[in-house]
Amino acid sequence: MSDVELSKYKNPIWQNKDNRHLVCEILQSDGEYALCHVVAGPESEGGVNKDFDSIIAEYGYEELDKRTLEHSKIKEQRLIVEKEEAEAKVMRMKQEVLFNMKLEAFESDLIQSSEDKDLKKLIRKARTPIEVQAYATILIQRELEKNAE
Amino acid sequence: MQNNGYVYVASVNKAYYNAAKISAQSLLDFYPEAKISLFTHAEWVEDSDYDIFDQIITDKIPNHIRAKLWALSQTPYDITLYIDCDTMIQHEDISNVFDLIGNNDILFTRNRPYNAQITKLSDTEEMIYHCGLFLYRNNEKTKTLMDNWYKGYLEQTAPDWNSDPYPYQVRKWDTFTMWKLLNKTEHGVRVGDFPQPDARWNFVIGYRPSELQGTETVIFHYTITVDELSRNEIYNIK
Numbered sequence: 001m002s003d004v005e006l007s008k009y010k011n012p013i014w015q016n017k018d019n020r021h022l023v024c025e026i027l028q029s030d031g032e033y034a035l036c037h038v039v040a041g042p043e044s045e046g047g048v049n050k051d052f053d054s055i056i057a058e059y060g061y062e063e064l065d066k067r068t069l070e071h072s073k074i075k076e077q078r079l080i081v082e083k084e085e086a087e088a089k090v091m092r093m094k095q096e097v098l099f100n101m102k103l104e105a106f107e108s109d110l111i112q113s114s115e116d117k118d119l120k121k122l123i124r125k126a127r128t129p130i131e132v133q134a135y136a137t138i139l140i141q142r143e144l145e146k147n148a149e
Numbered sequence: 150m151q152n153n154g155y156v157y158v159a160s161v162n163k164a165y166y167n168a169a170k171i172s173a174q175s176l177l178d179f180y181p182e183a184k185i186s187l188f189t190h191a192e193w194v195e196d197s198d199y200d201i202f203d204q205i206i207t208d209k210i211p212n213h214i215r216a217k218l219w220a221l222s223q224t225p226y227d228i229t230l231y232i233d234c235d236t237m238i239q240h241e242d243i244s245n246v247f248d249l250i251g252n253n254d255i256l257f258t259r260n261r262p263y264n265a266q267i268t269k270l271s272d273t274e275e276m277i278y279h280c281g282l283f284l285y286r287n288n289e290k291t292k293t294l295m296d297n298w299y300k301g302y303l304e305q306t307a308p309d310w311n312s313d314p315y316p317y318q319v320r321k322w323d324t325f326t327m328w329k330l331l332n333k334t335e336h337g338v339r340v341g342d343f344p345q346p347d348a349r350w351n352f353v354i355g356y357r358p359s360e361l362q363g364t365e366t367v368i369f370h371y372t373i374t375v376d377e378l379s380r381n382e383i384y385n386i387k
Binding site: 088 | 171174175178179181237238239240241263264354355357358365369371
């Protein structure tokens, strides 16, 4: 067993300073920390919360302000990263869809055997699925007309 | 007159061979006079492949995931564009690629850390070059570099290989072997970058469209899915 006494309150930050509302990890009887909301209510209402008073005594307003600012900066950064990751995922999916459509177009015998290099190039260069679809349709139609003659 | 051409290498899984044919066909759509060589296993070759490839080299091809490293020094061309099989050519500029080499012996495109599994090796060392597509001159220095690349990769994947001081995950990457050769050996090879925007010459799936800086993609580089690999024949040495 460790001789080090664990602090009762960990990582406190303001949730709403006007409402004297803190978010903090509090040591439980089983030795684990649990995330808790500590609310004393607006000062004008004179509410009392022992945990709130203890946290203020241990950390002070200035330190809590500093921690809250740091936390919101980290959170903001994380949101930016998450947004970038989500955008990258969507972009990659779009690229995959476009590429697979091109592959599928060239699996068509009519397209593959066509000697219409210009339209084949347009399919390969297409930037959107709708372009692939359109050029593939034109090419197939031309090949069918040619075969019917 | 210089004899320049394009090289594909397909080994181990037939999905790579199929992909090489698809890529080479797209190359011919934009550059019908292109000289293209394929290094692959004899058992996979079909007669119609000779409509696509000028040369199909099957002699002594190792059944190895990095057979490309073995094949590179045996290019039949003066200047070679090595292209991974999982690519599609999308622009006429592919015919001018050999002009880009200038005074260099080898040209690479750059890795994009946001789109790569690993590029950073330490605070000061980074694998900056993408090794799935590059342009190189056929001379003694580059041939030695390529042969050492294969040798180095075999050593790197041997059971007793020690990655220290680099992360163990570099082990499977031939990019690391090349990085080591370029940065830790006296190779004498003149190394350069593809002109900006280099991404148009090797636009890897996942790259941001802004990497193209308004230009058009010449080579699109995808990844063959695990599903596709599992559906295809694995080469067995008879």
